[in-house]
Amino acid sequence: MQGRDKDEGGERTGHEAYDNGEAYDRRAYEPFAVTVDLAVFTIRSGRLHILLVERGQSPYAGRWALPGGFLRPDESAERAARRELAEETGLADVAGLHLEQLRTYSEPDRDPRMRVVSVAFAALVPDAPQAHGGGDAARAAWLPYGTGAQGPGPLAFDHDRILADAHERIGGKLEYTCLATAFCPPRFTLGELRQVYEVVWGTDLDPANFRRKVLATPGFVEQIPGASRLTGGRGKPAALYRAGGAVWLHPPLLRPTPERPEGPRP
Structure with missing residues (x-):
């Protein structure tokens, strides 16, 4: 910000007074x-x-x-x-x-x-x-x-x-960081993690492809030994995970677009 050189009485105000070690004139600027x-x-x-x-x-x-x-x-x-x-x-x-x-x-x-x-x-x-x-x-x-x-x-x-x-x-940030786990409770299933991406991005993701990408990303999630949860249906209980120690996703988990449909990452 630029201070006024002098006020109407010829006295120094703003930066001129401040640079010379004098008291700073707060009235030199409009308050906000x-x-x-x-x-x-x-x-x-x-x-x-x-x-x-x-x-x-x-x-x-x-x-x-x-x-x-x-x-x-x-x-x-x-x-x-x-x-x-x-x-x-x-x-x-x-x-x-x-x-x-x-x-x-x-x-x-x-x-x-x-x-x-x-x-x-x-x-x-x-x-x-x-x-x-x-x-x-x-x-x-x-x-x-x-x-x-x-x-x-x-x-x-x-x-x-x-x-x-x-x-x-x-x-x-969901694409290149582990922020999605901040939406999840301390113990979550991969289905619950996938739901975070789906509701924020407004698109459906293939469960198997999503699981493969998540588990292939070092430090994204950690499986809790022996922990599982029934999630409905007639399938077996789903394994439980917690947030891993990573902050960034390498490679990123990119949202699907018409130009870039969902598919396996290299």
Whole structure:
């Protein structure tokens, strides 16, 4: 940022005063606020769900929005994100919560109250508890992601854009990282892991081909000796796995496309 050289009285302000070791003039710049917004995903009943809150205050009172709020002077963006998640939805210290910074949104007119810059986060919850409203949220709910998932009308502020960006980020990271296990409980079947890819990508995967790819990737998953679970039908119990020690997938597990249909990897 560039400070003003002199104010109307000829006194030095901004960087000029700062560079000479004098007190920094905070009035040299227009004030603005910083907020956090969270796109929190989980899988329920075989569908991808997103955590939304109904705004209880203006602006956009009564509209669905992503959980979030203003940073306090004494906290980091991640600390504020976790606090707002607890205050607005009751999800405090959720086991297995995966939280990562998405990007910064800074369009000048994104908030009608004042200039507001938002640091957005994407979060994954493997076993989502019920949510309830709090703070300036009238209520909170897990709603299916996709067409019509946002309830009546678009989301408040620019949250539709943030949500779409977060979904694209997660879908992409499933291809080259082990992030999919963050959607799963500590002990899971390969069928449950495959379901993560199917609901996030919105496509069906061949079970045998998926199993072959997963088990051929070092450190992706580890089989739990002697552990199994009945999964329905007349087949034998399915083996249970846990997340392995790897972070990256080598080679990547690419999502099928018309140009790149699903098939065995070399």
